[in-house]
Amino acid sequence: MDSPARRMTRLLSGFFVTLLVVLSFYYLEGGSIFGKYWLVPVSVTITSGVLIVLIGAGGDRPHGSWITDSWISREDEVEMRSRLEMEMDEASVQDLGSKWARMEMAHLEAKHSEE
Incomplete structure (x- = not known):
C-alpha cells in the first residue's frame, strides 16, 4: 500500500490540474484571473502546487526529518x-x-x- 503522502500527492495533483485547466479556459476566453471572484481558485491552485512540491522534495529523506512529516506521514x-x-x-x-x-x-x- 502507498504511504499517505503519496496518496495526498495524487489527490493534490488531480486537484491542481483540474483547477489549472479551469483557470486556463477562463483566461483564454478573455477573462482576467486577477478579479475578485478568482482570488480563491487561484490561491488554492498555488497552494496545492506548493504542497505538491514540498511533499515531493522530502521523498528521499528519512521519516521525521522533513517539514511536512508532522502533517502527512511518508511512511x-x-x-x-x-x-x-x-x-x-x-x-x-x-x-x-x-x-x-x-x-x-x-x-x-x-x-x-x-x-
Whole structure:
C-alpha cells in the first residue's frame, strides 16, 4: 500500500490540474484571473502546487526529518502500523504505571487519614 503522502500527492495533483485547466479556459476566453471572484481558485491552485512540491522534495529523506512529516506521514502503511502499535504498547505500560501510582497514593492517603 502507498504511504499517505503519496496518496495526498495524487489527490493534490488531480486537484491542481483540474483547477489549472479551469483557470486556463477562463483566461483564454478573455477573462482576467486577477478579479475578485478568482482570488480563491487561484490561491488554492498555488497552494496545492506548493504542497505538491514540498511533499515531493522530502521523498528521499528519512521519516521525521522533513517539514511536512508532522502533517502527512511518508511512511509505508506497514511501517506506520508497527510503529504505532509499539507506541500504543509503551503508552499502555506507562499508563498502567501511573494508574498504579494513583491507586497506591489513594490507598496510602486513606490509610493515613484513618490513623
